[in-house]
Amino acid sequence: MTVTVRGTQLARLLGRWHALPARRRLPDYVALASAIRGLLADGRLPLGVRLPAERDLADALSVSRTTVSAAYRELRESGHLTSRRGAGSWTTLPNGHRVAGSGLWMAEDDLDLIDLSCAALGAPQEMMSAATAALADLPRYLGGAGYHPTGIGELRAAVADQYTARGLPTSPEQIMITNGVLHALDLVLRLLVPVGAPVLVESPTYPNALAALAGRRARVSTHGLDETGWDADLLLGSLRQTRPRLAYLIPEFQNPTGHLMPAPLREQLVATAQRAGTDLVIDESFVDLPLDGQPMPPAVASFDRHGRVLTIGGMSKPFWGGLRIGWVRASAPTVQRLAAARVGVDTAGPVLDQLVGVHLLAMADKVIADRRKQLANARDALLAAAAEHLPAWRITRPSGGVTLWAELDGPVSSALARAVESMGVRVAPGPRFGVDGTLERFLRLPFTQPIPELIDGVRRIAAARYDLDRTGSRPQWSEPELIA
Structure with missing residues (x-):
């Protein structure tokens, strides 16, 4: 089902659409068309959305219907709007253009390369002591077959205790251990999303999650984030209108924007998903990384009374990406169904790695405190450097996570990524985090x-x-193959 944007909603997205000096010199209809194209280019207004009727938008913007009609005509002529008499008008890109990058790069041991495409830390110093302790524990498991489809009991209990300490009572039976967060998402998609089913995601979002959804041939619709985060009216409206089979969201320091979803919206989200028949997959990869000492809002799952929320998380971001430990928190019956689905994928995870995870979680307070201090200092240094050398860029200071989301001074992200690679820097351009170019x-x-x-x-x-700007050059580059 197509999402329809009401006039008041689009007016809120447009904001002061005629206030920019460059637009003040334009006729109103040209300025309005330009502003709507800007929303599409920035991903705040998804493709395939039905725009409000001309009279509805005119009333919301306090302009004449003639202005809106002319703006819509401009958008149709530029290929950004497709209309059908009696049915409405939908947002598009010229010539039906849609770009879906794989979002992948291949890590290389290039000591001269500054890799800013990978949002992951090196291993903490506690890794070696945890590995040594895990090796000492391993003999206890060597007498068995070594297959634990839901994970070893020690690690499931340790993860459950982490949730309980956050105010979300959890039993080990509600935890399934996976080989990383993406593996957790893939298993959930296999279980809950039939081929071709509708799925809602944020825009921008985690590229490898988009790749997983593409693997299921899901019909993806998007909710565009702005500089302040989620628009509650539009997000909840998308759930009500499209009734997706599943929604994948990152409420804690969203990747890549760094936004933190407020508690009232979390509660509304769960209630709306229940009424729409939508399962929520909540990615908590960054939940352990608030950087300003702020209290964290309740977990989304704490508002769930009907088993609609499946939470995925892991040890990659706060600990180390090389330790492939992730998990799913769900109802005990759902965990058993996930274990059955896993048999056709990889049967079980490595026991030794899980034992390392047990010992690292026992040291979590110290490790994560050190990580937060390290990341806060690095964030502030990066913000200061960007302000000095790239003053025209707009960057909202995130209160947690591991990334900045920079709004550039022009639509040059992909070209800049190509150009800077020849200077020994790898970055992930904006389109990698969207579904449509x-x-x-x-x-x-x-x-x-x-x-x-x-x-x-x-x-x-x-x-x-x-x-x-000086040369207009577009150097060639090799396609990246993984973004973390």
């Missing part, structure tokens, strides 16, 4: 690298941005 005005900048590398990387990016 938009987001060219944005770039993700993680602050997981050492501070000197971050500052040097920003200087090189600034130089590449200057060269783009």
